[in-house]
Structure formats: structure tokens, C-alpha cells
Amino acid sequence: MSDRVSAAADTVTTPTRVASAVRVPLWLVLVMVVTAYGAGASLAFLGFGAPAIVVLFLPAGVTLSALVLNPRRRWPWILAAVAATEIIVDVSHGMSLRWSAGFALANTAEPLVGALLLRRYRPAEVDLRRRRDLVVFLGCCVAAGPLVGAAIGGTLLSASLAVPWPQSFVSFWAGDATGVLTVAGAVLAWRYSPDTGSGTVRWTVSIGAAATATVIGFWPHDVPLFYLPIPVLFALAFSQSLVVTLTAGIAMMVAANLMTSTGHGPWAALDTSAQMITMSLQLFLATTILGAWALVVGVTERDRARRDTSVERAARLRLHALQVLTTDLATAVTSEEIAEAVVRQGIGLIADHGSVALLAPDSADIMLWTSPDRPDDLTFHYQRLPTDTATPHHDVIRTGRRLLHQTQADAMADYPHLVDVYQALDVHSSMCVPIPGDDTGPLGSLAFSFHRDHAADADVLAFAEALASLTGQALDRARVYEREHDATQRLQQALLPDLGSRRDGIQIHADYRPADVAHQVGGDWYDAFAVPQGRIGFAVGDVVGHQLAAAAAMARLQSALRILAQTAPDPARVLDDLSRASALIPDATTATVGYADYDPTTRVLRYACAGHLPPLLVTRDGATYLWDGRSLPLGVGKPTRRHGRVVVPDDAVLVWFTDGLVERVGEHLGENMQRLADAAGSLPDPDAARLCRHILSRMVGDRPLADDTVILCVQFTGAPSGG
Template sequence: MTGGVTGRAAGQRDGPGAVRGWPTWRVVAAVAVGYAFGAWLAFVAFGATAIVVLFLPAGVTLGALVRTPRRQWPWILATVVVVEIAVDVWQGQSLRFVWGFAVANAAEPLVGALLLRHFVPGDVDLLRRRDLFAFLGCCVVAGPLVGGVCGATTISLGLGRSWLEAFLPFWAGDATGVLTVGGCVLAWRHRPPASIAASTRWALALALTMGVTAIGFWPAHLPLFYLPIPVLLGLAFSQRLAVPLTCGLAMTVTANVLTSAGHGPWSAFEGPIALKTATLQLFLAVAILGAWFLAVGVAERDAARSATRTERAARQRLHALQLLTTRLATAATSQAIAEAVVRDSVALFADRATLGVVSPERDEVVIWTVVGRPPELVDAGRQVALDEVRPLTYAARTGQRVVHQSVNELAVDYPQMAQAYRTSGVSSGLCLPVADADGPPLGALAIAFAADDAVDADTIAVAETVARLAGQALQRAQRHERELDAAHQLQRALLPVLAGGRSGIRVTADYRPADRTHDVGGDWYDVFPLPGDRIGLAVGDVVGHDLTAAAAMARVQSALRILAQTNDGPAQVLQELDRVSALITNSFMTTVGYADYDPATRVLRYACAGHLPPLLITADGVMYLWSGRSMPIGVHGRPRQQAEQRIPAGAALIWYTDGLVERHDTPLQDNLDRLATVAAELVGHDPDDLCQAILQHMAGGDVLRDDTIVLCIHFAPEPRAAVATPSQLAAGDRHSSPPAPL
């Protein structure tokens, strides 16, 4: 009675583990064949005459009743009665008494099944102690007692035997049949192993058990009958319950056949046949129950370990989710969020993880994945078209979940991806949209597993949590990035556009914004014409990293330009800027380096209000202009100071903001010395590339924590007549290419 299950009739209570999908005729046919074969064994193979020693059909009937809905019971019991009468008549029993055997073999399983359903209303699991004891008490003890009473009474009346002498073997034979066959029927709640390897192991276990039992029950005077017990115990310890119970049935049949044939210690037993048959069945039952209880203990141990692993995994998963939540809360960019999600998703539950973020134009998906994936799955440039046919882009495009439990299942919808998945060792996977509550998906999360059928309800639930957290973080980060982009564009727009080439003087500048984890800054520079054919040069830094700082920077820059037109000398310009700054919000403590240069005299007048000193590069070497220093703007104290420096022909002046030389892990003076060394090595460098060369040497690929400006003024060796006029300078200020940031 193994195989599929049949559906429940409406309003009818099915038995535990009811066989679904089996029509009544199939159940009746299976019961008839199994019952007839077991009865034939009892009368022929076991050598029984008037007293049946081992009656396997009792287990067949009990298993059929327990595994089928009640509407089929009348057909099962009627089949049992017909087959029992037919076999008894075939064996020469009188028609006057076969009805008693038929009643006994119909009442016995009916009582056992009714009692079992009463105490175990749900599915019977013989690895649960409660269900096991209910099965033993109801089906192995109580039911066979009823059958034993009816059968012993029939034997006593029909054959003139002692009632007690008939009862004991009748009950023992039926109880052993229910224990072995009924136990196997309930243990095989699912179909037998379908794989060749599992079926081979099962067949080898049966062959081993039968062979060892034959060895143990062959000699009559050599006590080897205990040899099958270690085999059953070993199977109980290493295999699922159905295997040792099936082998126990094989041991029982083999032992009874050999005993009936005159082999083994029970064949030489001198005593009443009732005691002989009862003790044999008792020994076999005890051996099977010993293996059974060991299997229950092993199952309970494994269940406890599994519960512990599950609990530990749940705690680790919760901790990992908490860490992911913390990281996402502090991650300010899409890249930082993607890297955290990919890294922590693998730690949570997956063998591989990928996060795709939809571009602002919604035409591409930027891919972040774990290290070590093959090129077919990483994608060159980490970008794929949103309309490309693959699970991740489908989830990002449609907002629908994609699940595949094997590569073959994936190949049905995405054949072009199947080979790449096989190469990478991926079998099952899940793609979820990273949702935006206010619009289309922001991307998709893909997790993959090396094993088939690894995507279960728990995995989906955790993945949905991760996707939801990622969506919230990405929504926040992208809003912040849009604000930063707007702020940086504003800051760039406020910076002057420098002429790429002038006669007598060449000015270049480079601006590198800080990384996306920091807001826009207040760094600025300016170059403009002054009365008297002079040129004004300015570099400054407003305190702050937000749009307010950028707005203050624009006002300070404009104010300095205006003040420089009417005040003579940098010191006076900075003093007036002190007064004006009181009217400019958030301009307090602004640092400014300002100079004016007269091309006719080659004299540079300069002053630094809290700003870092400019670096002069000449053919003789480099030097910082440390003179003309005073406090930042808005800090009142001593009058502003200025200094003068005659500029040699062909010299260059480097002015910069603090982002170029300030590092948290290095003293400022060390970085100033490094800048001087770098500048000395760049003497004679192309003036147009000087700023970028300095930035590359000082910062390289490092992540800058502050905006950085480098302003380079190259003083050409041409005579006065070749120097650019202020009108030329003014005309060139707004018509050349803007400085290209790195």
C-alpha cells in the first residue's frame, strides 16, 4: 500500500497518511493480492496447519484501513472476508467454521484502525513517541486481542483444541504481522526511493538482512539467532525508519520459513507448540522494536540538532540583517549600498548575490556582484541594457519575482543564460525587484545557490526583507545624489571659465569634488582684470559642505571682485571684505588668498587671510610665499598684511585649497613638503597640464574628503608688449573651455 494519495471526500474525515489518488478498485485489488499472498505464506511456506504461526495479512488489512478514507473501508473489509473464506476452503477448512476466521480477520484491523484514529487524529508519524505507542497499543495489542479471541473460539469449537492453546499463537502471529507489515505500510508514507543509488542501497540492505538471518536460523544447536539484531540496529542508526522496518519484515519472514522447515533453535525446542510459536514471534518483535526505538532516538537527536541549527541560523540571520540595516543606514551612495547588499546577502543565505541598479535614464542596469563570478555573469563594464532578456533585468523592468529551482528550469525561459550558470556552479536562484514605493523598481536583487530546489519560503521571505531594505536605502541615496549633482553643477557654474592661452600669462585651474559621501563644498577661485593693466588672482574656501556654503562662496567671490576694482592692494581688499562679510550669511571664517599682478613690473602683491601659502616655481627651485598672512575673514584683530614678490620670467605660481594637502593621517607640513617636491619635479612641465599633474601626484586615485582646487599661473618670458591686456583678459574669461575635473 505504498504510492500516491487520494483526495478527501467533502465532509469526510480521512485517515492519517491517507492514500490519495487511488480509486477504490485499485485499493481493493492491492488488498486482495497482498492478503492472498500473506495467507498463502501462512499456510504453505510457514507450514501451519490448524494454528497459524505468522499471519502477515493482518498487517495488510490494518495498513489499508489506516491509509484510506473511511468510504473505502466496507470494500476493503468485504474483500478480506471473501479472500479469507476462499483461502480457508482451499486449505480444507470446513465451511461451518471459516466464517469465524473471516470475522476475526475483519474485526481485528477494524478495531485497531478505529482506536488509532481516535488517539492520533492527524497523520501518523512512527518516529514520534506518542504515535508509536498509540500504534503498538491499538494496532499491535488491542486489535490482535480481538482477533485472537474470535480465532481461538473458532478453533476451539471447530477443531476441539484448548482455547488458551489456540489463543496465544493466534494473537502472537497476528500481532507480529501487524507490527511488521503494518509498520512498513505506515513508514513508507512516501514512494520508495526513485534514484538508482537509493534503490540499490535498499536492495543491498534487504539482501544482507535475509542472508544474516539465514545464517543465524540455520543451525539448530548453535545459538546464532541474534546475528540479525546488529544489522537492524545499524540500519536504524543510519537509515530512515522505512528501511529497518522493511528489513525487519524480511528477517521475520526468513526466520519463520526456516523454523517451519526444521532449522534453527526453535525447531529443536521441546515444548508446547503454542509456547514455541509465541516465543519465536516475541523474539522477532523485540528485535524489531529495539531497532525501531533506536531509530526514534536517532530521529529525536537529529531533530534536536536540526532545531539547534535552525535556531542558530535564525540568530545569525537576524544579526546579519541588523548589520545590513546599520550599513545601509550609513551608506550614502548607490555603490556603497550595492556593495553592502551583495556582501551581506551572501553572508545571510546565498552562495552568490548580485544587485542591479537601474540608471536614472532607465535604459541600463548597473551590476554589482560578489568577487569570483565568471565573466559571463559579471558583465563587461558592469552594465547591461534594461530590456536585455535575463532574470535580473526582467525583475527590474517588470517588478515581478523570478524563481528557478534548477538550471534546466532556467533554460526554458532564458536559454542564453543556462551555460553561464552551469559554468559558475549555480543551480537554483531567485530574482526580486528592489522596489520604490513611489515609482517603478530601482533595481533587482538576485541570489543563487549551488544546490537544486534551494529557494524555499524562508529564503523568499528573507530576500524580500533585504530587497525592501535595499529599496529604501537606494531611494534615499539617489535623492541625495541628485541633490549633490545639482549642487556640484551649481558650484561649477559659479567658477570662472579661464582662457586656455594668453600672450604673456597663462592661467589654468582644476577642480576635483570630494567623494559622494560628502556634500558640496565652498571652494572657489577667480582670475579677473584690474585697473592699471593689473590682474587679480583669488583662491578661497567658505566653511561648510552644503548648498548654503556654495551660496556664501558665490557672494564672497562677487564681493571680492567688486572690492578689488576700487581698493589698492590685497591687504586693503581683504579689510573691506571683512566689513562686507558681516552682511553675507555663513561667510565667517572664510579663508582667502588674494593677489594682484602687474605684468609691466612683474611684481606680485599678495595676502592670505587664513589661507594656505602659494607655491612659487622658478628655474632656481620652489618656495612657499609665507609673508602677508593674517586671520580668516570676519575675525577682527590686527590690520591685514600684504607682501610683494618679483616674479622671474618663466616662473609659475601654484595656489590651492586645503583639500590638496590636508589628510587626517598625515601632518600638514609633511604634505606641504611633498607638494614642494612634486612641484620641483614638474619644472618645465606643460603649463596646460600642470594642474592635473599636481593633482595626480598628490591625490592619485585616493578618495578625497574635501573639494580641491588647484590654480596654476604661468608667467611667460615674453617682453611687456606681448603681455595680454586687461581687455583681452576680460574677453577671454568667458569663452574658453572650462577646467576638466579628473
């Protein structure tokens, strides 16, 4: 397998921190910080606020976001770069070096305090779409950090410009707080949120709409239109991601401050101090942005709650379906039944379609079952794939490791000869997991295909492996059953006699039908053999149960009956002796047996039934049940056994059977026995083989049987040769 496939598989089960997903070199971080900080600081000097007091200090957000997004070992370098940039910008605008150094201290202490507090209360990554994370961010970074900076910077402003300290303190805090709120909020939202893939056109339109609404709203003095950016920002909060909304908020705040500083808008027309104008303006803008931000959080939490509810409901439905499948797997007795249950009920729980592959028991080939929704020309319901075929199933079974392709290109690169299949089925991602078995290795594999890329996430993979584990447990049970079934089938075939086509005076034909395709063996049996004085004995029996125990009991009863028939004077005595012998044979108690002997010379048929259904004698005049010679099953009580006696005409046929031929759930036994007599009597001039096939066709057909069935047809052809 390619390294790409293994790496893709690892990413499914190994969660990655978003913050560490991209490693940016330190020099590049410093370049970006210096560039953004210098541009923001110069912009503050050139356009914002009153001539002597800087308000809306955007670089405060640049420094804070740089600290939050980088490990602590980089913080000294970042803070040093910020301090140097602050001094250079301040000195270039005519400020003395002494005061520039003081403002550099204020603008490095502030983000340091904010970042430390944020890491203290939210050591994990911050998701600003969550209410708790937003509150921590506002408290630590927007409120506490700027308060520290304002304590230092306000003091410097008051001392250098002779401005009252309270006004200097509030102005410094407001400018830095709004800068952190907008810039750091947008950067962190872009960095930590998974929804950063908004298109460039959408982003540009959103920013342009916010800036345009702000310019239009802040242009006139006497017409109150300053509220126009509010519905625009709130509409973005409803329809766009947080990063788009906050970026539009930055555009609104910059445009509002520029318009006010150039004498436009209602704040420029206020007859009050410059400090009060800028303070009230920042309060209005910050409140608007916070309102939109809170709206984004509310919408996100609502969508998350709906998504969680949907996921929980889907999980419940999936769990219920898995429970149903588990029940079906528990009742399935063959590997084929298990594979069919998985492709019918299991694959569709997580995938669009898929397949099950099992190792063939007699070779290294695999047998394949596919989900029923595949096109007819691509469906291989029960196909044997040779070992030299290169497929995901073969590779997974050989290596015992899962295989994952998150895109169609990945799958085609590894299996170019399956390109037509992937395209025809619209497979964009797929995975194949081994079915665990015993120490010999996987028993097979499960393949899952999806119509979208990257569909196999950690939850899907976990469910697939759980399904494979359940399948493996069911297959282990089935393999035990199949080994036993194979052994008992061979035993059954070995024990049932080879009747041949003709004996002196009679022609015999028999058939054995299992209860269903899973039970090829059981306790029903038949026999025909020679007994002293030229007679022919034949028997039909039924031992309760299936599988090895019933077959073993049947074999012992059959052998005992043959031995006892050699010395017993009549069928009644044979069954009486066999009943006593059954006490020594495990699982033979309550077995039913019908035994008869026939003398071809005298054409006398003697018969007796120990709990067994009566035989049916078919002659030219019709079909008649022989009800004489009946007694209790073997080992039950101490009955007095008798036998019946009848002289059979030429070409008469005796039909003897077990109860599986006439017993049906919900049907009357007497009616079915009459159906059997009518079916047997309706065939003109029957021979043993034709009559046997005719009866089975009329009474059984192709439907599965609830019990094993034996039918023995004995045709009396006349006196023996030379007789």
C-alpha cells in the same frame, strides 16, 4: 514565462503534505488491499504456527496501513473489502460461514480502533523515525487495536476449537500485533519518510541478507545460531533507512516462522506446548525488530540534531555576514557601490555565483555586475545590456515577479540562447528576484545560480527576497543622493568661473578635485576677476562640508566677495567686509578665504588670508610661502585684518590652494607643506598649467582625497600689452 517555471516557484513556498502528494483511485486501493490481505491470510493458513492456532497474521498490518493512508470517507469501503476477503479465505479453507463472519468482525474492528486512536493522538502525519510518533504507533496500533481484535477473535477460537480462552486471546493478539508491527510499520515508513529512494539492488541485498541469516541461524537444532539475524538487522539500522530495515525485519520474521513450522531451529525442538513455542518465538522476533527500530530512531535523531546544529551554525554565520553587508549598504552612497557590495558579499551567502542588474538612469537598459568568481571570458563587470536582450533579469524587472528554474533543462527551455553560459558556469538551478522600489516598479533584480538541482528551497528564496529588499532600501537612499549630487555638480560647474588661458599681465590655471568619486561637489572654490584701477583680483576659499549646503554658501560668498572687491581699497578691507556679510549667509561661518589683487603696471601683489593657508610664490630662486596678512576665519571674533605686499618678478607663479592638498590623517601638516614647496620649486621654467599638473601629480597622484582640493596657479607674465 513558462507555466512550468511558475509552478516550480509555487512549490517552493507552498508546503505539501506527503500523504496527499499522490492521489490513488479508490478502486486501485481496494485491489491492492484485497490482493495483499488475501495473500497474507492464505499464507497464515498454509505455513505459520500450530495446526489449530494462527500466529503471525500479516494482513492485520495491511488493513491498518490502508486506513491510515486514506481519508475517512474511504474507510467503509476498505473495511468491507477486508471483511469479504476474510470470509472468502476462511470458507475456502474449510471454516464455516458463521465463524468466518466472526473472524471478519475481529479483523475489521481491530484496525479501525488502532487507526482512530492514532488519528486522535497524532492528527498530523506520522514520522516513525521520531521517538514520540513511534511510541504513539506502538501504543495505539500494536497494543490497543490488536487487544480489541484478540478479545473477539480469542473468544471465537476458544468456542470453536475448545482452547482455553487465555491461550486463544494471547495467541490472537500476538499474531496480529506482530503483523501490524512489521507490515504496517514498513508501509508507513515507506509512505511517510522522505528517504524512500533506496535503490532496488540495495533493497534486494538487505532483504536477502536478513532472510539468509535467519535460515542459517534457524536450520540446526542443537547449535545456537538463532541470533545471527540480529547483527544483520542492527547493521541495516545503522546504515540504511527505516523502510529498508523494517522490510528486512519482515523477511526475518517470515523466514523464522517458516523454518520453525517445518521443524527447524531451536524453537521447533522445545518440549512444550505449541502455543508457548509460537508465543516465545514471536516475542523474540518482535523484540529484535523493535531493537533495530529503536536504533534507527536513535541514529536519525542524532543525525537530525547534527543537521540542525549545522543549519543553526550556518544561519548564525549567514546572519552575521548579512549584518556586515547591511552596514556596507548603509554606508554606500552610490548605486555602483551598492551593487558591488551585493555581488562581493551577498550573493555568496546562499549561491555559488550570481549577478546584480540595475536599471540605467538614462534609459530602459540595465547595468550588470557579476560575482568575482566567474571566468574572465564570462565576466561583465559593468556592462550595459539593451532592452531587446532576453535574460532572466529583463523578464523579472519587466514583470516584477520572481523567476525560478529548479533544473538546468528548465532554464535552457526558457532561454535557449544562454545554453553555453549555463553549461560553462555549471548552473543546474537558478532564481532571479526583483529589487523592490517605489511605485514606479523594480529598481533591478538579483540572480542566484547553483551547481545542484532544486537548490532554491523556501529558506533560500526567503533570504534572497530579504537581500533584495535591503538592496532596494539602499538604492532608494542612493538615488536620492545621486539626484542631489547631480544637481550640485551642475551648480558647482556653473559657479566656478571660466578663467580662460591668458589675461593682461597674467596667465591663470586652476583645478578642482573632489574628496572621492562620490563627491563631485563641495565648498572649495576659486575665482579671478577684474577690479577697478586695472587690477586683477583672485581668491581661493573653503566652506566647511560637502553637497548642496556647502555649494550654496560657497556661491554666496563668491558673489559677495566680487561685489565687495569693487569698492574696498585693499584685500584686508575686502575680507573684513566679507566677514561681516558671512553672518547673513547660512553655513558660511568659519569659512576660510584667501584674496589678493595684482596691479600689472606696478607688479605689486597685495594679499590677505582669513584663516586660510598662505599662498606659495614660486620664482627662479625657489618657492616661498607668503605669511603676511593673516587673520582668523570669517565670522570668528573681531580681528584686525592686514594685508601683505610683494613685488613679483617676471614669470613668477603664485600657487594658492585649499587644505585638502596638504592635510592628511596621521601626517604632519608642516612636512606636507614643505613637500609642496619642494615639488613646486623643482620644476624648471614652469607655466601655470604645467605647474598645476605637476603639483597635483606629486601631492595627490591617483589616491582618493579625504577632503576637496582646489589649486589656483597665477603666472605673472610681465606688463600688459600697450602698457
